[in-house]
Amino acid sequence: MLRTTGFYLRHIFKISQLFSRLDDRALDELEQASSLKNTPKGELLFYEGDAATSFFVVGRGKVKVFKLSPDGKEQILLIAGPGDSFAEAAMFTGGKFPASAQVLEDAELLVINRDRFVSMLERNPGIALNLIAEFSVLLHKLARLVGELSLTDVTTRLACYLLDRIEEKAASSEPITLTLSDKKTVLASLLGTIPETLSRSFQKLTRDGIITVDGAKIQILDTDRLREIAGE
Amino acid sequence: MLRTTGFYLRHIFKISQLFSRLDDRALDELEQASSLKNTPKGELLFYEGDAATSFFVVGRGKVKVFKLSPDGKEQILLIAGPGDSFAEAAMFTGGKFPASAQVLEDAELLVINRDRFVSMLERNPGIALNLIAEFSVLLHKLARLVGELSLTDVTTRLACYLLDRIEEKAASSEPITLTLSDKKTVLASLLGTIPETLSRSFQKLTRDGIITVDGAKIQILDTDRLREIAGE
DNA sequence: CGGAACGTTGACATATATCAAAGGGAGTGG
DNA sequence: CCACTCCCTTTGATATATGTCAACGTTCCG
Numbered sequence: 359m360l361r362t363t364g365f366y367l368r369h370i371f372k373i374s375q376l377f378s379r380l381d382d383r384a385l386d387e388l389e390q391a392s393s394l395k396n397t398p399k400g401e402l403l404f405y406e407g408d409a410a411t412s413f414f415v416v417g418r419g420k421v422k423v424f425k426l427s428p429d430g431k432e433q434i435l436l437i438a439g440p441g442d443s444f445a446e447a448a449m450f451t452g453g454k455f456p457a458s459a460q461v462l463e464d465a466e467l468l469v470i471n472r473d474r475f476v477s478m479l480e481r482n483p484g485i486a487l488n489l490i491a492e493f494s495v496l497l498h499k500l501a502r503l504v505g506e507l508s509l510t511d512v513t514t515r516l517a518c519y520l521l522d523r524i525e526e527k528a529a530s531s532e533p534i535t536l537t538l539s540d541k542k543t544v545l546a547s548l549l550g551t552i553p554e555t556l557s558r559s560f561q562k563l564t565r566d567g568i569i570t571v572d573g574a575k576i577q578i579l580d581t582d583r584l585r586e587i588a589g590e
Numbered sequence: 591m592l593r594t595t596g597f598y599l600r601h602i603f604k605i606s607q608l609f610s611r612l613d614d615r616a617l618d619e620l621e622q623a624s625s626l627k628n629t630p631k632g633e634l635l636f637y638e639g640d641a642a643t644s645f646f647v648v649g650r651g652k653v654k655v656f657k658l659s660p661d662g663k664e665q666i667l668l669i670a671g672p673g674d675s676f677a678e679a680a681m682f683t684g685g686k687f688p689a690s691a692q693v694l695e696d697a698e699l700l701v702i703n704r705d706r707f708v709s710m711l712e713r714n715p716g717i718a719l720n721l722i723a724e725f726s727v728l729l730h731k732l733a734r735l736v737g738e739l740s741l742t743d744v745t746t747r748l749a750c751y752l753l754d755r756i757e758e759k760a761a762s763s764e765p766i767t768l769t770l771s772d773k774k775t776v777l778a779s780l781l782g783t784i785p786e787t788l789s790r791s792f793q794k795l796t797r798d799g800i801i802t803v804d805g806a807k808i809q810i811l812d813t814d815r816l817r818e819i820a821g822e
Numbered sequence: 823c824g825g826a827a828c829g830t831t832g833a834c835a836t837a838t839a840t841c842a843a844a845g846g847g848a849g850t851g852g
Numbered sequence: 853c854c855a856c857t858c859c860c861t862t863t864g865a866t867a868t869a870t871g872t873c874a875a876c877g878t879t880c881c882g
Contacts, residue, residue: 426741504667505657543860805829
Protein backbone atom coordinates (compact mmCIF):
# COMPACT_ATOMS: atom_id res chain seq x y z
CA MET A 359 0.00 0.00 0.00
CA LEU A 360 2.80 2.34 0.86
CA ARG A 361 4.47 1.59 -2.46
CA THR A 362 1.21 2.37 -4.25
CA THR A 363 0.89 5.70 -2.47
CA GLY A 364 4.47 6.52 -3.29
CA PHE A 365 3.84 5.74 -6.90
CA TYR A 366 0.91 8.13 -7.06
CA LEU A 367 2.88 10.84 -5.31
CA ARG A 368 5.69 10.56 -7.82
CA HIS A 369 3.22 10.63 -10.65
CA ILE A 370 1.75 13.89 -9.42
CA PHE A 371 5.20 15.35 -8.81
CA LYS A 372 6.04 14.53 -12.38
CA ILE A 373 3.04 16.26 -13.94
CA SER A 374 3.23 19.33 -11.70
CA GLN A 375 4.73 22.58 -12.92
CA LEU A 376 6.28 23.11 -9.57
CA PHE A 377 8.15 19.88 -9.01
CA SER A 378 8.61 18.11 -12.32
CA ARG A 379 12.24 19.12 -12.68
CA LEU A 380 13.43 18.36 -9.18
CA ASP A 381 16.06 15.69 -8.63
CA ASP A 382 15.40 12.48 -6.74
CA ARG A 383 16.91 13.75 -3.52
CA ALA A 384 14.57 16.72 -3.41
CA LEU A 385 11.61 14.55 -4.31
CA ASP A 386 12.42 12.19 -1.43
CA GLU A 387 12.39 15.13 0.88
CA LEU A 388 9.20 16.47 -0.63
CA GLU A 389 7.53 13.13 -0.23
CA GLN A 390 8.00 13.44 3.51
CA ALA A 391 5.93 16.63 3.48
CA SER A 392 3.18 15.23 1.25
CA SER A 393 0.03 13.21 1.63
CA LEU A 394 -2.75 12.19 -0.73
CA LYS A 395 -6.34 13.23 -0.42
CA ASN A 396 -9.29 11.92 -2.38
CA THR A 397 -12.16 14.38 -2.52
CA PRO A 398 -15.57 14.10 -4.14
CA LYS A 399 -17.18 16.80 -6.21
CA GLY A 400 -18.64 19.55 -4.10
CA GLU A 401 -16.28 19.23 -1.14
CA LEU A 402 -15.05 22.47 0.35
CA LEU A 403 -11.32 22.30 0.90
CA PHE A 404 -11.04 25.53 2.84
CA TYR A 405 -12.77 28.81 3.41
CA GLU A 406 -11.31 32.27 3.05
CA GLY A 407 -9.78 33.17 6.39
CA ASP A 408 -9.01 29.60 7.47
CA ALA A 409 -5.55 28.94 8.81
CA ALA A 410 -3.33 27.87 5.94
CA THR A 411 -1.40 24.85 7.15
CA SER A 412 -0.84 23.32 3.74
CA PHE A 413 -1.14 23.86 0.03
CA PHE A 414 -2.32 21.63 -2.80
CA VAL A 415 -1.33 20.09 -6.11
CA VAL A 416 -4.02 18.57 -8.30
CA GLY A 417 -3.34 15.04 -9.52
CA ARG A 418 -6.75 14.37 -11.00
CA GLY A 419 -10.02 16.30 -11.18
CA LYS A 420 -10.63 20.00 -10.91
CA VAL A 421 -10.80 22.60 -8.16
CA LYS A 422 -12.04 26.17 -8.14
CA VAL A 423 -10.54 28.92 -6.00
CA PHE A 424 -12.96 31.77 -5.43
CA LYS A 425 -14.00 34.81 -3.46
CA LEU A 426 -17.47 35.13 -2.00
CA SER A 427 -19.42 38.32 -1.45
CA PRO A 428 -21.46 38.78 1.75
CA ASP A 429 -24.63 38.05 -0.20
CA GLY A 430 -23.36 34.92 -1.86
CA LYS A 431 -22.11 35.92 -5.28
CA GLU A 432 -18.83 34.32 -6.21
CA GLN A 433 -15.86 35.33 -8.32
CA ILE A 434 -13.59 32.52 -9.38
CA LEU A 435 -9.91 33.45 -9.22
CA LEU A 436 -8.61 30.35 -10.89
CA ILE A 437 -9.48 26.79 -11.77
CA ALA A 438 -6.79 24.24 -11.05
CA GLY A 439 -6.57 21.05 -13.09
CA PRO A 440 -4.05 18.19 -13.14
CA GLY A 441 -0.54 19.49 -12.57
CA ASP A 442 -1.66 22.82 -11.18
CA SER A 443 -1.04 23.88 -7.63
CA PHE A 444 -3.04 26.35 -5.59
CA ALA A 445 -2.96 28.15 -2.26
CA GLU A 446 0.83 28.20 -2.31
CA ALA A 447 0.97 31.93 -1.68
CA ALA A 448 -1.17 31.67 1.43
CA MET A 449 1.74 30.08 3.23
CA PHE A 450 3.76 33.25 3.13
CA THR A 451 1.21 35.89 4.00
CA GLY A 452 -0.24 35.77 7.45
CA GLY A 453 -1.05 32.12 7.25
CA LYS A 454 -4.66 32.68 6.23
CA PHE A 455 -6.22 31.60 2.95
CA PRO A 456 -7.24 34.72 1.02
CA ALA A 457 -9.97 32.80 -0.84
CA SER A 458 -12.03 29.62 -0.63
CA ALA A 459 -11.65 26.40 -2.58
CA GLN A 460 -14.14 23.79 -3.69
CA VAL A 461 -13.83 20.60 -5.74
CA LEU A 462 -15.53 20.87 -9.14
CA GLU A 463 -14.82 17.31 -10.32
CA ASP A 464 -13.88 14.33 -8.15
CA ALA A 465 -10.27 14.99 -7.38
CA GLU A 466 -7.08 13.45 -6.15
CA LEU A 467 -4.97 16.03 -4.41
CA LEU A 468 -1.49 16.24 -3.08
CA VAL A 469 -1.57 17.99 0.27
CA ILE A 470 1.76 19.51 1.17
CA ASN A 471 2.54 20.48 4.71
CA ARG A 472 3.40 24.10 5.04
CA ASP A 473 6.05 23.99 7.72
CA ARG A 474 7.97 21.07 6.26
CA PHE A 475 7.79 22.60 2.84
CA VAL A 476 9.06 25.97 3.98
CA SER A 477 11.92 24.37 5.85
CA MET A 478 12.95 22.42 2.79
CA LEU A 479 12.75 25.55 0.64
CA GLU A 480 15.78 26.90 2.40
CA ARG A 481 17.79 23.85 1.46
CA ASN A 482 16.53 23.64 -2.14
CA PRO A 483 17.00 26.85 -4.09
CA GLY A 484 15.68 25.08 -7.17
CA ILE A 485 12.24 24.82 -5.67
CA ALA A 486 12.34 28.46 -4.70
CA LEU A 487 13.02 29.44 -8.29
CA ASN A 488 10.18 27.24 -9.53
CA LEU A 489 7.91 28.85 -6.98
CA ILE A 490 8.93 32.29 -8.15
CA ALA A 491 8.15 31.37 -11.73
CA GLU A 492 4.81 29.94 -10.66
CA PHE A 493 3.94 33.07 -8.71
CA SER A 494 4.89 35.26 -11.62
CA VAL A 495 2.47 33.45 -13.90
CA LEU A 496 -0.24 33.78 -11.29
CA LEU A 497 0.44 37.48 -10.83
CA HIS A 498 0.29 37.97 -14.55
CA LYS A 499 -3.04 36.19 -14.75
CA LEU A 500 -4.54 38.08 -11.84
CA ALA A 501 -3.35 41.41 -13.21
CA ARG A 502 -5.02 40.54 -16.46
CA LEU A 503 -8.21 39.57 -14.66
CA VAL A 504 -8.26 42.87 -12.80
CA GLY A 505 -7.87 44.78 -16.02
CA GLU A 506 -10.56 42.82 -17.79
CA LEU A 507 -13.04 43.07 -14.94
CA SER A 508 -12.58 46.77 -14.58
CA LEU A 509 -12.09 47.87 -18.16
CA THR A 510 -14.15 45.65 -20.43
CA ASP A 511 -17.70 44.37 -20.77
CA VAL A 512 -18.78 40.77 -20.50
CA THR A 513 -18.84 40.08 -24.23
CA THR A 514 -15.24 41.24 -24.52
CA ARG A 515 -14.18 39.02 -21.65
CA LEU A 516 -15.94 36.09 -23.26
CA ALA A 517 -14.18 36.81 -26.54
CA CYS A 518 -10.83 36.82 -24.71
CA TYR A 519 -11.67 33.55 -23.04
CA LEU A 520 -12.58 31.88 -26.31
CA LEU A 521 -9.44 33.15 -28.00
CA ASP A 522 -7.34 31.78 -25.16
CA ARG A 523 -8.95 28.38 -25.61
CA ILE A 524 -8.26 28.15 -29.31
CA GLU A 525 -4.77 29.57 -29.15
CA GLU A 526 -3.68 26.16 -27.98
CA LYS A 527 -4.91 24.55 -31.19
CA ALA A 528 -3.01 27.17 -33.21
CA ALA A 529 -4.53 28.87 -36.21
CA SER A 530 -6.09 26.00 -38.07
CA SER A 531 -8.40 27.32 -40.75
CA GLU A 532 -11.90 28.28 -39.65
CA PRO A 533 -14.30 27.15 -38.51
CA ILE A 534 -12.61 25.97 -35.34
CA THR A 535 -14.61 23.81 -32.96
CA LEU A 536 -13.97 23.74 -29.26
CA THR A 537 -15.70 22.17 -26.32
CA LEU A 538 -16.03 24.16 -23.13
CA SER A 539 -14.27 22.38 -20.33
CA ASP A 540 -16.38 24.12 -17.68
CA LYS A 541 -20.09 24.38 -17.12
CA LYS A 542 -21.45 27.73 -18.19
CA THR A 543 -22.33 28.58 -14.61
CA VAL A 544 -18.67 28.15 -13.71
CA LEU A 545 -17.54 30.08 -16.75
CA ALA A 546 -19.82 32.95 -15.76
CA SER A 547 -18.23 33.15 -12.33
CA LEU A 548 -14.78 32.96 -13.89
CA LEU A 549 -15.64 35.90 -16.13
CA GLY A 550 -17.03 37.88 -13.23
CA THR A 551 -20.68 37.71 -14.19
CA ILE A 552 -23.78 35.50 -13.83
CA PRO A 553 -25.18 32.78 -16.09
CA GLU A 554 -27.99 34.97 -17.45
CA THR A 555 -25.61 37.64 -18.65
CA LEU A 556 -23.17 35.11 -20.06
CA SER A 557 -26.01 33.52 -21.98
CA ARG A 558 -26.88 36.86 -23.52
CA SER A 559 -23.26 37.42 -24.49
CA PHE A 560 -23.19 34.07 -26.27
CA GLN A 561 -26.38 35.18 -28.01
CA LYS A 562 -24.81 38.41 -29.15
CA LEU A 563 -21.80 36.67 -30.68
CA THR A 564 -24.10 34.14 -32.31
CA ARG A 565 -26.43 36.79 -33.70
CA ASP A 566 -23.45 38.55 -35.25
CA GLY A 567 -22.38 35.35 -36.97
CA ILE A 568 -19.09 35.11 -35.10
CA ILE A 569 -19.73 31.81 -33.36
CA THR A 570 -22.32 29.08 -33.13
CA VAL A 571 -23.24 27.46 -29.84
CA ASP A 572 -24.56 23.97 -29.33
CA GLY A 573 -24.45 23.14 -25.65
CA ALA A 574 -20.79 23.08 -24.69
CA LYS A 575 -19.67 22.92 -28.33
CA ILE A 576 -18.60 26.26 -29.72
CA GLN A 577 -17.71 26.88 -33.32
CA ILE A 578 -15.63 29.90 -34.15
CA LEU A 579 -16.75 31.17 -37.53
CA ASP A 580 -14.86 34.45 -37.63
CA THR A 581 -11.66 34.61 -35.62
CA ASP A 582 -10.78 38.07 -36.89
CA ARG A 583 -13.93 39.70 -35.63
CA LEU A 584 -13.60 37.80 -32.37
CA ARG A 585 -10.13 39.30 -31.98
CA GLU A 586 -11.56 42.69 -32.77
CA ILE A 587 -14.12 42.39 -30.00
CA ALA A 588 -11.46 41.17 -27.59
CA GLY A 589 -9.50 44.35 -28.37
CA GLU A 590 -6.88 42.79 -30.69
CA MET B 591 30.49 61.14 -7.45
CA LEU B 592 30.70 57.40 -7.47
CA ARG B 593 30.78 57.41 -3.72
CA THR B 594 27.66 59.56 -3.61
CA THR B 595 25.85 57.25 -5.97
CA GLY B 596 26.86 54.26 -3.91
CA PHE B 597 25.55 55.95 -0.81
CA TYR B 598 22.14 56.48 -2.37
CA LEU B 599 22.02 52.94 -3.64
CA ARG B 600 22.72 51.61 -0.17
CA HIS B 601 20.11 53.87 1.30
CA ILE B 602 17.46 52.50 -1.05
CA PHE B 603 18.57 48.93 -0.43
CA LYS B 604 18.12 49.56 3.26
CA ILE B 605 14.57 50.89 3.04
CA SER B 606 13.41 48.26 0.52
CA GLN B 607 11.37 45.27 1.58
CA LEU B 608 13.28 43.14 -0.82
CA PHE B 609 16.85 43.82 0.12
CA SER B 610 17.00 45.32 3.59
CA ARG B 611 18.12 42.11 5.24
CA LEU B 612 20.79 41.08 2.79
CA ASP B 613 24.39 40.87 3.95
CA ASP B 614 27.14 43.11 2.61
CA ARG B 615 28.43 40.56 0.17
CA ALA B 616 25.03 40.22 -1.51
CA LEU B 617 24.60 43.98 -1.55
CA ASP B 618 27.93 44.40 -3.29
CA GLU B 619 26.78 42.01 -5.95
CA LEU B 620 23.40 43.71 -6.21
CA GLU B 621 25.08 47.06 -6.62
CA GLN B 622 26.67 45.77 -9.81
CA ALA B 623 23.23 45.14 -11.26
CA SER B 624 21.79 48.49 -10.17
CA SER B 625 21.66 52.01 -11.45
CA LEU B 626 19.88 55.16 -10.33
CA LYS B 627 17.27 57.00 -12.31
CA ASN B 628 15.75 60.36 -11.56
CA THR B 629 12.36 60.81 -13.11
CA PRO B 630 9.99 63.78 -13.07
CA LYS B 631 6.28 63.54 -12.43
CA GLY B 632 4.39 62.35 -15.46
CA GLU B 633 7.17 60.31 -17.02
CA LEU B 634 6.14 56.97 -18.48
CA LEU B 635 8.54 54.28 -17.37
CA PHE B 636 7.17 51.56 -19.60
CA TYR B 637 4.08 50.51 -21.46
CA GLU B 638 2.25 47.23 -21.23
CA GLY B 639 3.84 44.86 -23.71
CA ASP B 640 7.30 46.48 -23.64
CA ALA B 641 10.24 44.15 -23.24
CA ALA B 642 11.04 43.85 -19.55
CA THR B 643 14.78 44.21 -19.19
CA SER B 644 14.78 45.51 -15.65
CA PHE B 645 12.66 46.10 -12.58
CA PHE B 646 12.43 48.98 -10.13
CA VAL B 647 12.69 49.95 -6.50
CA VAL B 648 11.38 53.32 -5.39
CA GLY B 649 13.77 55.40 -3.34
CA ARG B 650 11.75 58.60 -3.32
CA GLY B 651 8.49 59.69 -4.94
CA LYS B 652 5.61 57.61 -6.14
CA VAL B 653 4.79 55.47 -9.17
CA LYS B 654 1.54 53.99 -10.41
CA VAL B 655 1.29 50.67 -12.22
CA PHE B 656 -1.86 50.39 -14.31
CA LYS B 657 -3.82 48.75 -17.08
CA LEU B 658 -5.35 50.77 -19.88
CA SER B 659 -8.50 49.95 -21.81
CA PRO B 660 -8.62 50.47 -25.60
CA ASP B 661 -10.64 53.64 -25.04
CA GLY B 662 -8.36 55.12 -22.43
CA LYS B 663 -9.85 54.24 -19.06
CA GLU B 664 -7.25 53.11 -16.57
CA GLN B 665 -7.24 50.71 -13.66
CA ILE B 666 -4.41 51.13 -11.21
CA LEU B 667 -3.00 47.83 -9.99
CA LEU B 668 -0.74 49.29 -7.34
CA ILE B 669 0.97 52.43 -6.23
CA ALA B 670 4.59 52.06 -5.25
CA GLY B 671 6.15 54.42 -2.70
CA PRO B 672 9.61 54.54 -1.06
CA GLY B 673 10.84 51.04 -0.35
CA ASP B 674 8.39 49.34 -2.69
CA SER B 675 9.46 47.50 -5.77
CA PHE B 676 7.46 46.90 -8.90
CA ALA B 677 7.60 44.99 -12.18
CA GLU B 678 9.62 42.24 -10.53
CA ALA B 679 7.27 39.55 -11.76
CA ALA B 680 7.60 40.64 -15.37
CA MET B 681 11.11 39.25 -15.44
CA PHE B 682 9.89 35.71 -15.11
CA THR B 683 6.91 35.62 -17.46
CA GLY B 684 7.64 36.06 -21.09
CA GLY B 685 9.77 39.11 -20.54
CA LYS B 686 6.95 41.53 -21.31
CA PHE B 687 5.50 44.02 -18.84
CA PRO B 688 1.88 43.06 -18.18
CA ALA B 689 0.97 46.66 -17.32
CA SER B 690 2.21 50.22 -17.74
CA ALA B 691 3.94 52.48 -15.21
CA GLN B 692 3.98 56.23 -14.77
CA VAL B 693 5.59 58.51 -12.21
CA LEU B 694 3.03 60.23 -9.95
CA GLU B 695 5.49 62.30 -7.91
CA ASP B 696 9.07 63.19 -8.85
CA ALA B 697 10.89 60.00 -8.14
CA GLU B 698 14.29 58.50 -7.59
CA LEU B 699 14.33 54.94 -8.76
CA LEU B 700 16.66 52.02 -8.50
CA VAL B 701 16.75 50.26 -11.83
CA ILE B 702 17.87 46.68 -11.53
CA ASN B 703 19.08 44.79 -14.55
CA ARG B 704 17.10 41.69 -15.18
CA ASP B 705 19.77 39.32 -16.39
CA ARG B 706 22.32 40.17 -13.74
CA PHE B 707 19.68 39.96 -11.07
CA VAL B 708 18.42 36.58 -12.18
CA SER B 709 21.93 35.22 -12.33
CA MET B 710 22.64 36.38 -8.81
CA LEU B 711 19.37 34.87 -7.61
CA GLU B 712 20.80 31.44 -8.15
CA ARG B 713 23.72 32.23 -5.89
CA ASN B 714 21.66 33.97 -3.18
CA PRO B 715 18.77 31.87 -1.93
CA GLY B 716 18.00 34.58 0.62
CA ILE B 717 16.92 36.96 -2.10
CA ALA B 718 14.76 34.26 -3.64
CA LEU B 719 12.92 33.82 -0.36
CA ASN B 720 12.42 37.57 -0.03
CA LEU B 721 11.09 37.64 -3.54
CA ILE B 722 8.68 34.84 -2.75
CA ALA B 723 7.40 36.73 0.26
CA GLU B 724 7.03 39.87 -1.82
CA PHE B 725 5.14 38.03 -4.53
CA SER B 726 2.86 36.47 -1.97
CA VAL B 727 1.86 39.84 -0.62
CA LEU B 728 1.23 41.07 -4.15
CA LEU B 729 -0.86 38.03 -4.99
CA HIS B 730 -2.87 38.54 -1.87
CA LYS B 731 -3.52 42.16 -2.75
CA LEU B 732 -4.47 41.42 -6.32
CA ALA B 733 -6.78 38.61 -5.27
CA ARG B 734 -8.45 41.02 -2.92
CA LEU B 735 -8.76 43.61 -5.66
CA VAL B 736 -10.38 41.10 -7.98
CA GLY B 737 -12.89 40.16 -5.31
CA GLU B 738 -13.70 43.74 -4.51
CA LEU B 739 -14.06 44.81 -8.12
CA SER B 740 -16.34 41.97 -8.98
CA LEU B 741 -18.36 41.57 -5.81
CA THR B 742 -18.85 44.98 -4.20
CA ASP B 743 -20.03 48.46 -5.11
CA VAL B 744 -17.89 51.57 -5.12
CA THR B 745 -18.99 52.79 -1.68
CA THR B 746 -17.96 49.47 -0.16
CA ARG B 747 -14.58 49.64 -1.83
CA LEU B 748 -14.09 53.15 -0.56
CA ALA B 749 -15.00 52.04 2.95
CA CYS B 750 -12.42 49.24 2.70
CA TYR B 751 -9.82 51.70 1.52
CA LEU B 752 -10.47 54.10 4.38
CA LEU B 753 -10.36 51.31 6.93
CA ASP B 754 -7.03 50.15 5.56
CA ARG B 755 -5.64 53.66 5.95
CA ILE B 756 -6.64 54.01 9.59
CA GLU B 757 -5.70 50.49 10.60
CA GLU B 758 -2.15 51.76 10.69
CA LYS B 759 -3.01 54.33 13.35
CA ALA B 760 -4.68 51.59 15.41
CA ALA B 761 -7.98 52.15 17.14
CA SER B 762 -7.53 55.54 18.68
CA SER B 763 -10.89 56.87 19.84
CA GLU B 764 -13.03 58.56 17.20
CA PRO B 765 -13.07 60.81 15.41
CA ILE B 766 -9.97 59.76 13.53
CA THR B 767 -8.52 62.17 11.01
CA LEU B 768 -6.59 61.04 8.00
CA THR B 769 -5.17 62.77 4.98
CA LEU B 770 -5.47 61.08 1.63
CA SER B 771 -2.03 60.44 0.23
CA ASP B 772 -3.33 60.30 -3.34
CA LYS B 773 -5.31 62.71 -5.44
CA LYS B 774 -8.92 61.71 -5.74
CA THR B 775 -8.53 61.09 -9.45
CA VAL B 776 -5.86 58.54 -8.63
CA LEU B 777 -7.91 57.06 -5.84
CA ALA B 778 -10.82 56.61 -8.22
CA SER B 779 -8.67 54.66 -10.65
CA LEU B 780 -7.28 52.59 -7.80
CA LEU B 781 -10.82 51.68 -6.73
CA GLY B 782 -11.81 50.82 -10.28
CA THR B 783 -14.08 53.77 -10.91
CA ILE B 784 -14.05 57.39 -12.09
CA PRO B 785 -13.82 60.67 -10.14
CA GLU B 786 -17.52 61.48 -10.52
CA THR B 787 -18.63 58.21 -8.99
CA LEU B 788 -16.04 58.43 -6.23
CA SER B 789 -17.23 61.89 -5.38
CA ARG B 790 -20.77 60.57 -5.01
CA SER B 791 -19.59 57.79 -2.76
CA PHE B 792 -17.88 60.31 -0.51
CA GLN B 793 -21.17 62.20 -0.51
CA LYS B 794 -23.12 59.16 0.54
CA LEU B 795 -20.82 58.43 3.48
CA THR B 796 -20.95 62.09 4.46
CA ARG B 797 -24.73 62.28 4.23
CA ASP B 798 -25.01 59.24 6.51
CA GLY B 799 -22.81 60.92 9.10
CA ILE B 800 -20.06 58.34 8.83
CA ILE B 801 -17.30 60.66 7.66
CA THR B 802 -16.62 64.30 6.92
CA VAL B 803 -14.60 65.41 3.93
CA ASP B 804 -12.58 68.58 3.60
CA GLY B 805 -10.39 68.35 0.55
CA ALA B 806 -7.94 65.56 1.22
CA LYS B 807 -8.72 65.53 4.93
CA ILE B 808 -11.14 62.82 5.98
CA GLN B 809 -12.58 62.46 9.44
CA ILE B 810 -13.98 59.11 10.44
CA LEU B 811 -16.92 59.73 12.74
CA ASP B 812 -18.29 56.21 12.99
CA THR B 813 -15.80 53.41 12.48
CA ASP B 814 -18.34 50.73 13.31
CA ARG B 815 -20.74 51.68 10.56
CA LEU B 816 -17.82 52.07 8.16
CA ARG B 817 -16.84 48.49 8.98
CA GLU B 818 -20.41 47.41 8.41
CA ILE B 819 -20.45 48.94 4.94
CA ALA B 820 -17.09 47.38 4.14
CA GLY B 821 -18.62 44.00 5.04
CA GLU B 822 -16.99 43.56 8.46
C1' DC C 823 -2.87 87.04 -13.88
C1' DG C 824 -4.45 83.19 -16.52
C1' DG C 825 -4.56 78.60 -17.92
C1' DA C 826 -4.67 73.82 -16.64
C1' DA C 827 -5.78 70.26 -13.74
C1' DC C 828 -8.80 68.90 -10.21
C1' DG C 829 -13.27 68.26 -7.92
C1' DT C 830 -18.08 68.51 -7.72
C1' DT C 831 -22.86 68.47 -9.35
C1' DG C 832 -26.64 67.53 -12.55
C1' DA C 833 -29.17 65.15 -16.32
C1' DC C 834 -28.93 61.18 -18.95
C1' DA C 835 -27.58 56.57 -21.11
C1' DT C 836 -26.50 51.89 -20.59
C1' DA C 837 -24.64 47.58 -19.08
C1' DT C 838 -25.54 44.34 -15.98
C1' DA C 839 -27.87 42.34 -11.92
C1' DT C 840 -32.30 40.73 -10.21
C1' DC C 841 -36.50 38.30 -10.30
C1' DA C 842 -39.56 35.08 -12.34
C1' DA C 843 -40.56 31.37 -15.32
C1' DA C 844 -40.02 27.75 -18.40
C1' DG C 845 -37.54 24.24 -21.23
C1' DG C 846 -34.25 20.59 -21.58
C1' DG C 847 -30.77 16.69 -20.10
C1' DA C 848 -29.00 13.55 -16.97
C1' DG C 849 -29.59 10.59 -13.47
C1' DT C 850 -32.63 7.91 -10.20
C1' DG C 851 -36.18 4.92 -8.76
C1' DG C 852 -40.18 2.45 -9.59
C1' DC D 853 -38.88 1.91 -19.98
C1' DC D 854 -41.24 5.54 -18.05
C1' DA D 855 -41.85 9.27 -14.71
C1' DC D 856 -39.82 12.25 -11.66
C1' DT D 857 -36.56 15.40 -9.91
C1' DC D 858 -32.64 18.23 -10.00
C1' DC D 859 -29.67 21.20 -12.08
C1' DC D 860 -28.33 23.76 -15.88
C1' DT D 861 -29.55 27.01 -19.31
C1' DT D 862 -32.16 30.29 -21.56
C1' DT D 863 -35.56 34.07 -22.07
C1' DG D 864 -38.25 38.06 -20.64
C1' DA D 865 -39.41 42.17 -17.77
C1' DT D 866 -37.57 45.24 -14.56
C1' DA D 867 -34.40 47.68 -11.34
C1' DT D 868 -30.14 49.79 -10.29
C1' DA D 869 -25.46 51.10 -10.11
C1' DT D 870 -22.28 53.26 -12.60
C1' DG D 871 -20.42 55.42 -16.69
C1' DT D 872 -20.98 59.51 -19.92
C1' DC D 873 -21.43 64.19 -21.05
C1' DA D 874 -21.61 68.89 -19.86
C1' DA D 875 -21.03 72.74 -16.86
C1' DC D 876 -19.03 75.23 -13.18
C1' DG D 877 -16.12 76.50 -9.18
C1' DT D 878 -11.61 75.78 -7.11
C1' DT D 879 -6.94 75.35 -6.57
C1' DC D 880 -2.49 75.23 -8.12
C1' DC D 881 1.39 76.82 -10.67
C1' DG D 882 3.85 79.06 -14.38
